[in-house]
């Protein structure tokens with residue numbers, strides 16, 4: 001599925017984010033930036049030790065990364081030149097600012113990637129795995145925020161990479177509603 005938003009192509013794909021040939025991929029990290037399971041584990045495994053070394057430097061300098069913020073490291077052995085690490089909210093009941101924090105992840109990741117000169121970026125479905133954000137609600141935040149932010153930047157392509165067919169269908173429905 002594909003949409004044109006001004007000069008930017010918005011694209012949905014199903015697959016493994018570590019295989020995406022874009023300038024920057026986004027990692028659904030945790031505040032320690034020391035790796036984990038899910039997308040985080042896959043990215044560190046595929047990208048190699050350069051990524052963790054850069055994360056350690058960032059944490060030594062700036063401390064733990066709060067939820068909703070984003071930082072950039074090199075992509076190591078990945079096809080992507082950069083990894084944007086962001087920390088999604090842990091979902092509890094939806095009344096603790098989870099949507100605002102998740103929106104901030106997408107906004108800050110786009111801004112951080114634009115700042116290093118990335119012209120294409122690929123997002124996973126942040127917070128909908130270990131952090132248990134309901135996928136329908138998360139997709140709506142992801143798509144609405146991204147579509148609203150795209151005109152502020154100069155990306156040729158913004159991509160969402162969904163692991164499962166079901167998640168892909170949920171994001172398709174969310175895009176059909178807003179774009």
Ligand code: APR
Pocket residue numbers: 015016017018028029030035036037038039040041042088124125126127128129130131132133161162163164167
């Ligand atoms: N490519 C694309 N999507 C993937 C991949 C992959 N290689 N691996 C997992 N996913 C999907 C999951 O199916 C889920 O839909 O990414 C989505 C996000 O799941 P998580 O990776 O669990 O991320 P999140 O819910 O934000 O939890 C973050 O998990 O691994 C830890 O260190 C991480 O503590 C942090 C927490």
